Amino acid sequence: xxxxxxxxxxxxxxxxxxxxxxxxxxxxxxxxxxxxxxxxxxxxxxxxxxxxxxxxxxxxxxxxxxxxxxxxxxxxxxxxxxxxxxxxxxxxxxxxxxxxxxxxxxxxxxxxxxxxxxxxxxxxxxxxxxxxxxxxxxxxxxxxxxxxxxxxxxxxxxxxxxxxxxxxxxxxxxxxxxxxxxxxxxxxxxxxxxxxxxxxxxxxxxxxxxxxxxxxxxxxxxxxxxxxxxxxxxxxxxxxxxxxxxxxxxxxxxxxxxxxxxxxxxxxxxxxxxxxxxxxxxxxxxxxxxxxxxxxxxxxxxxxxxxxxxxxxxxxxxxxxxxxxxxxxxxxxxxxxxxxxxxxxxxxxxxxxxxxxxxxxxxxxxxxxxxxxxxxxxxxxxxxxxxxxxxxxxxxxxxxxxxxxxxxxxxxxxxxxxxxxxxxxxxxxxxxxxxxxxxxxxxxxxxxxxxxxxxxxxxxxxxxxxxxxxxxxxxxxxxxxxxxxxxxxxxxxxxxxxxxxxxxxxxxxxxxxxxxxxxxxxxxxxxxxxxxxxxxxxxxxxxxxxxxxxxxxxxxxxxxxxxxxxxxxxxxxxxxxxxxxxxxxxxxxxxxxxxxxxxxxxxxxxxxxxxxxxxxxxxxxxxxxxxxxxxxxxxxxxxxxxxxxxxxxxxxxxxxxxxxxxxxxxxxxxxxxxxxxxxxxxxxxxxxxxxxxxxxxxxxxxxxxxxxxxxxx
Amino acid sequence: xxxxxxxxxxxxxxxxxxxxxxxxxxxxxxxxxxxxxxxxxxxxxxxxxxxxxxxxxxxxxxxxxxxxxxxxxxxxxxxxxxxxxxxxxxxxxxxxxxxxxxx
Numbered sequence: 001x002x003x004x005x006x007x008x009x010x011x012x013x014x015x016x017x018x019x020x021x022x023x024x025x026x027x028x029x030x031x032x033x034x035x036x037x038x039x040x041x042x043x044x045x046x047x048x049x050x051x052x053x054x055x056x057x058x059x060x061x062x063x064x065x066x067x068x069x070x071x072x073x074x075x076x077x078x079x080x081x082x083x084x085x086x087x088x089x090x091x092x093x094x095x096x097x098x099x100x101x102x103x104x105x106x107x108x109x110x111x112x113x114x115x116x117x118x119x120x121x122x123x124x125x126x127x128x129x130x131x132x133x134x135x136x137x138x139x140x141x142x143x144x145x146x147x148x149x150x151x152x153x154x155x156x157x158x159x160x161x162x163x164x165x166x167x168x169x170x171x172x173x174x175x176x177x178x179x180x181x182x183x184x185x186x187x188x189x190x191x192x193x194x195x196x197x198x199x200x201x202x203x204x205x206x207x208x209x210x211x212x213x214x215x216x217x218x219x220x221x222x223x224x225x226x227x228x229x230x231x232x233x234x235x236x237x238x239x240x241x242x243x244x245x246x247x248x249x250x251x252x253x254x255x256x257x258x259x260x261x262x263x264x265x266x267x268x269x270x271x272x273x274x275x276x277x278x279x280x281x282x283x284x285x286x287x288x289x290x291x292x293x294x295x296x297x298x299x300x301x302x303x304x305x306x307x308x309x310x311x312x313x314x315x316x317x318x319x320x321x322x323x324x325x326x327x328x329x330x331x332x333x334x335x336x337x338x339x340x341x342x343x344x345x346x347x348x349x350x351x352x353x354x355x356x357x358x359x360x361x362x363x364x365x366x367x368x369x370x371x372x373x374x375x376x377x378x379x380x381x382x383x384x385x386x387x388x389x390x391x392x393x394x395x396x397x398x399x400x401x402x403x404x405x406x407x408x409x410x411x412x413x414x415x416x417x418x419x420x421x422x423x424x425x426x427x428x429x430x431x432x433x434x435x436x437x438x439x440x441x442x443x444x445x446x447x448x449x450x451x452x453x454x455x456x457x458x459x460x461x462x463x464x465x466x467x468x469x470x471x472x473x474x475x476x477x478x479x480x481x482x483x484x485x486x487x488x489x490x491x492x493x494x495x496x497x498x499x500x501x502x503x504x505x506x507x508x509x510x511x512x513x514x515x516x517x518x519x520x521x522x523x524x525x526x527x528x529x530x531x532x533x534x535x536x537x538x539x540x541x542x543x544x545x546x547x548x549x550x551x552x553x554x555x556x557x558x559x560x561x562x563x564x565x566x567x568x569x570x571x572x573x574x575x576x577x578x579x580x581x582x583x584x585x586x587x588x589x590x591x592x593x594x595x596x597x598x599x600x601x602x603x604x605x606x607x608x609x610x611x612x613x614x615x616x617x618x619x620x621x622x623x624x625x626x627x628x629x630x631x632x633x634x635x636x637x638x639x640x641x642x643x644x645x646x647x648x649x650x651x652x653x654x655x656x657x658x659x660x661x662x663x664x665x666x667x668x669x670x671x672x673x674x675x676x677x678x679x680x681x682x683x684x685x686x687x688x689x690x691x692x693x694x695x696x697x698x699x700x701x702x703x704x705x706x707x708x709x710x711x712x713x
Numbered sequence: 714x715x716x717x718x719x720x721x722x723x724x725x726x727x728x729x730x731x732x733x734x735x736x737x738x739x740x741x742x743x744x745x746x747x748x749x750x751x752x753x754x755x756x757x758x759x760x761x762x763x764x765x766x767x768x769x770x771x772x773x774x775x776x777x778x779x780x781x782x783x784x785x786x787x788x789x790x791x792x793x794x795x796x797x798x799x800x801x802x803x804x805x806x807x808x809x810x811x812x813x814x815x816x
Contacts, residue, residue, distance in 0.1 A: 687812035690736055690744070697732055 004047070004054045005067045008085045008138050011047050011095060012148070014040040015131035022124045033123040034110050041103045041130060048095035055092040059539070065089055068140045068204050082202055086140035089540045090357065094137045094280060097361050101272040101368050102130045104514040108372050109264040111510035112379060116262075122162060126268065129155035133273040137280065140209075142191050142201040142238075145284070149187075149245070149277060153180050156274050160261040169260040179254040183244015190237025197222065197230055203284065211287045220291055231291045235304035238285055239311075246278025246341045249315040253610050255338055259330040263375030266330060270337045271368035279344045279360050282308060283353045290352075305349045306436060312345025313431075313440035320450035324457070325604035328385050329374045332458050336411065337367060339447055343427055346440055351430030354537035358529045359423035361536075365525055366410035366420055369518035373404035376507040376515065377462060387461040394463035396505065399512045401463050403519040408459050410522040412452040412572065415565040419526030424448065426529065426537075429560045445567055452571025460579035720761035728754035741796045741806045745789070752785050 018040035022033040058065045070084030106126060113122050132155060135148030154177075161173025194210060195201055197219055202209040209215065219231040242248070247255035255275070259266055269275065282289060292302035319339030326332045340363050348356030378385055380397050394401040410420040428448070431441040506512070529536035603609065731750030738744050756778050763774020796806060803810050 685814070687814045689808050689811065693736055693744075697736060 002054055002067070004050050005087050006069055008047075008051060008069070008087055011044045011051070011099070011138060012131045012134035014044050015127040015134065017131075019124045019128035019131060022120055022127070025120070027120055030119045033120040034106075037123040037127040038103065038106045038110075040127060041099060041106050044130075044134065045096075045099035045103050048092070048099045051087055052092040052096050055087065055089055059089075066204060070140060070202060070205055079199075081143070082141065082200075082205070083144045084140035084202060084205075085138040085144075086204055087138070090280075090283060090353065091137055093357065093361060093536075093540070094276075095134065097364050098130070098133055098137065098272055098276075101364055101518070102133075102268065104517060105264050105268050105272070105368060105372065106130075108267075108375070108511050108514040109262075111508050112264050112375055113262060118162070122159075122262070125155050125158045125162070126265075129159060129268065130273065133277060136277050140203050140205075142194065142203070142210075142285075145281070146188065146191060149241070149281075150184070152274055152277060153177060153184070153245075156180075156258070156269055159265040159269065160258045162261055162265065166260070172254075172257040172260040176254040176258050179251050180244040183241050183251050185240075186237045187241025187244075190234050190240070193230075193237065194219075194234045197234070211285065216287060216291045219288070229292075229303075231288060232303045235285070235289045235291070235302070236307055239282060239289070239304060239308060242278035242281045242345075243311060244278070245281070246275045246345070247315075247338050248278070248311050248341065248345060249318050250610075252315060252319070252338045253614060256331050256334040259328070259334050263330065263371060263378060266334070267368045267371035267375065270334060271371055272364045275337060275341055276360055276364060279341065279348065279356060282345065282348050283357055283360075286348070286353050289348075307349075308345050309349025309431075309434070309436075309440055312342045312347075312349055313443040315339065315342030316346060316447045317342070317443045317450075320447040320454070322604055323454045324450060325601050326454075327387055329377060329387050329390075329458065329462065330371070330385060332387075332454060333367070333370055333374060336370075336451065336454070339451065340367065340411070343424065343444065343447070346431060346444060347427035350434040350440060351427060352541075354534075354540040355426050355430050357540060358536050359427055362410070362419035362423040362522070362525050362529075365518055366407045366418075366522040369403060369407035369515060369522050370411065372511070372515055372518065373400055373407060376400040376511055377404075379507050379511070380505050387458060390462045391465045392463070397507070399506060399515065403512075403515040404463070405459065406519040406522050408455045410526075412455050413448060413564065413568050414572075415561075415568065417523065419522055419524070421564075421568075422526035422530050425561055425564050428564055429557060432560050445564065448564060449567045449571045452568045453575045456572045456575025457579050460575065464580060715765070717761055717765040720757060720765075724754040724757040724761065727751075727757065739807050739809055741799065741808050741811075742793075744808065745792050745796065748792075749785065749789060752781070752788075756781050756785075 015037070018036040022029075022036050025032055055065050058067075066086065066088040068084055068086040070082050072080045073083045074081055106123075109122065109126065113119055116122065129152065132148045132151035136145055136152060139145040139148060157173045157177040159173075160176050161170045163169045164173070191201065198210045198215045200208060200210055200215070203211045205212075207214060210219075216231065219234065220229060222230040224230060224233060244251045255270065258269065261269070289304045289308065290302050291304075316339050319335045319337070319342060323332050323335035323339065326335060340359070344356045344359050344363070346356075347359050377390065377393060377397065377400060380393070380400070381390060384390065406418070410418040412418075413421040413424040415421050428441060428444050431444055432438070434440060527533075606612070728751050731747045731752075731754060734747030734750065735744045736747075738747065759774050759778045759781070763769060763777075766774075799811060800806050805811075
C-alpha cells in the first residue's frame with residue numbers, strides 16, 4: 001500500500017491540530033494563529049496534491065484507482081466497528097479543491113480580519129472547519145463522515161455567529177445550526193437503518209462495504225412493510241442530510257442568514273466546503289442512490305435519484321428567482337449559491353457523479369472568487385453592503401472589478417471562455433436527455449436566464465455609474481444592515497487612517513492576489529471538462545478521455561449549447577436594459593424591475609416569505625408546544641412533585657417528633673445518670689495532695705491491722 | 714529482746730515521723746523530706762532483716778539498699794525539680810494552693 005494512502009489522515013489532522021494549538025495559545029499571538037492555520041493548510045494542500053498525483057499515476061498505469069485503509073475502532077458484542085479512509089478520484093479532486101480554495105481564503109482572511117480583536121479565535125475556528133471538511137472527504141465510513149459532518153455543523157455555527165455580540169449574527173448561527181440539524185436527524189436514522197440492514201458502515205471493504213455490489217443487491221432485495229425498497233428508503237434519508245447541509249429547498253432558509261458571518265467565512269462555507277459537503281455526500285453514496293431493481297438498467301432512474309433531481313431543480317429555480325430582488329451584495333450571492341447547489345443536485349440526479357461534481361468544482365472557484373470580491377468591495381466601502389449605496393466602484397477598485405467580472409461571467413455561464421459555461425451546459429445537456437421528464441431542463445434553463453440577469457444587475461449596481469456612497473447612506477447602512485462592519489469597520493479606518501471614511505478604495509494585495517489566482521482558475525478550469533475533451537468526467541468515472549471534437553455535434557449537444565448561450569446573452573441583455581442603459585442616479589430610487597410590479601418584487605425581496613411561513617407554522621407550533629409543556633410542567637408535573645414533597649415533609653416531621661421525644665429522651669436519661677455518677681466520684685478528687693496521702697496512710701493502717709489480725713489467728 | 718526488734722522499732726519510729734511530717738506539713742519541700750524519711754525507714758528495715766536474717770553472707774540486702782538509695786536520690790531530684798516548676802507556676806510552695814487537679 002502506498003505511503004500517501006496510509007497517511008491520508010494527515011490531511012484533515014493537520015488543520016485540526018493547528019486549531020487545537022491556537023486554541024491553547026495566548027490570545028494576542030496573532031502571527032502564531034495565522035501562520036499555524038495557513039502553514040497546516042499549505043502542508044495539507046501539498047499532501048492533497050501528492051494524493052492526486054498518486055491517483056493519476058495509478059490511472060495511467062491501468063491499476064484500480066480506488067484505495068482505502070480501514071482500521072478497527074472498538075468492539076461491542078461480537079462485532080467490530082471499523083473506520084477508515086479512502087482515496088479515489090472523487091476524494092482526490094475534492095481534497096485538492098478544498099485545500100487550495102481554503103488556503104487562498106485563509107490568506108485573504110489575514111487582510112480582511114486584520115483589525116478584529118478575535119483574530120486568534122477566527123483562525124482557530126477556520127482551521128477546525130477546514131479540517132472537519134477534509135475529514136468528511138477522506139472518510140471511508142459513513143460514521144466517520146457523520147462525525148466530521150457534525151464538526152462542520154458546529155464550526156459553521158461558531159463562524160456564522162462569530163460576531164456574536166450582534167444579535168442578528170447570533171440568531172443566524174443558531175438558525176444555521178438548527179435547520180441543518182433538522183436534515184441531520186433523518187440522515188442519522190438512515191445510518192442506523194443502514195447498519196441494521198447491512199451490518200457495516202464502511203463504503204469500501206474488499207467487497208464487504210455497503211457501496212459494493214453484494215451489500216447493494218442485498219439492500220435492494222428487501223422491502224419495508226409499506227412496499228418501499230430498503231435501499232431507496234435509506235438513500236432518501238441520507239439525502240435529507242444533504243438537503244440540510246447544502247441548503248436545498250425546503251431547508252434553504254439558513255443559508256442567506258448565514259451571510260451575517262465574516263465574508264471569508266461566507267466564501268469558505270458557501271462556496272468551497274460546507275454546502276459542497278451535501279453534494280459530495282450524494283456523490284459519495286451514489287452507488288446506493290442509483291441502485292434500482294429495474295431490469296433494463298440503462299433506461300430507468302432510481303426513485304432516490306428522481307427525488308434528488310426534483311429537489312435540485314426546484315431549488316435551482318427558487319434561488320434564482322429570489323436573488324433577483326435582493327439588495328444586499330452578499331445575500332444575492334447567497335441565493336445564487338442556493339440556486340447553483342440546486343444545479344449540482346440536478347446534475348447528480350440526471351447525469352451522474354461526474355456531471356454534478358464538475359459543477360461543484362468550478363462553482364467552488366468562481367463562487368469563492370465572487371464572495372472574496374464582495375468582501376473586498378465591502379472592505380473598500382467601509383462595511384457598506386447595500387448595492388444601492390455603491391456604484392462607480394469599477395474605476396476605484398480596478399482589480400476587484402476585473403476579477404469580480406470574471407467570476408460573474410463564469411457564474412452566468414458566458415459561452416466558451418468561462419468554466420461555468422462548460423459545467424452548467426453539461427448539466428443542462430444531461431437534463432435535456434433525461435428519460436423521466438423534460439421539466440428539470442426547462443427549470444434549469446430559466447434559472448440560467450435569471451442568473452445572468454441578477455448577476456448583471458448586481459454588477460451594474462455596484463461597479464457602473466457614479467458613486468452613490470454618501471455619508472448619510474453609509475451611516476444609515478451602518479445602523480441598518482452592516483453586520484460585517486461590527487467588529488471591523490471602525491477599527492480598520494481608525495488604525496489605517498490614510499483615507500477618509502466613506503471613500504471607496506482598493507484592498508491590500510493580501511486580498512487581491514487570492515482574487516487574481518481564483519479568477520485565473522475560474523477561467524481555465526472549464527477546459528478540463530469540455531465535451532471535446534472530457535478529462536474530468538473520465539477521471540471520475542475511470543474511463544479513457546479521447547480528444548474528440550466530433551462530440552460537439554453528437555447527442556444533441558449543439559442545440560443545447562446554442563440555446564444556453566442565447567439564454568445567457570439574453571439574461572445579460574435584459575440586465576443591461578434595466579440597469580446599465582441609464583446609470584442609477586440615487587440610492588433612494590426604486591428598483592427598475594420593481595417598478596414593473598411592486599408587489600411581486602417586494603414578495604421576492606422578502607424571499608417569498610419562507611421565513612415568515614416557517615415562523616408562522618413550525619416555529620409557532622414549537623412555541624405553542626413549548627408553552628403547553630411549560631403549563632404541564634408548572635401545574636401537572638409540578639403538582640405531583642409537590643404532593644410527594646409534602647408527603648415526605650409530613651413523614652419527616654413525624655420522625656422528628658419521635659426522635660426528639662422517644663429516642664432522644666431515653667438517651668439523654670442514660671447520659672445524665674452516667675454524668676451524675678461521674679460527679680459523685682469526682683468529689684474524691686479534691687486536688688489536695690495531702691488528702692490523697694491521707695487516704696494512702698489510712699489504707700496502710702487498715703492493711704496493717706488486718707495482717708496483724710490474721711497473724712494472731 | 715534481740716537487736717532486730719530495736720532496729721524495727723527505730724525504723725517504725727522514723728516511718729511514723731516521716732508520715733506525720735508528710736501529712737501535716739503544708740510546705741511541699743517539707744512533705745518531700747517526710748517522704749525521704751519514710752523511704753529511709755524502709756531501707757533500714759532491709760538492712761536489719763538482711764543482717765539478722767537466715768543468710769547474712771549473701772550481699773542481697775546491701776545491694777537492694779544501694780539500689781533503693783540511688784533510686785531515692787533520683788526521685789528527690791525529680792521531686793525537687795517538679796517543686797521548682799510548680800513554684801515558678803504558682804509562686805508558692807504551699808500545697809493547699811495547688812488544688813487545680815480535681816474532678
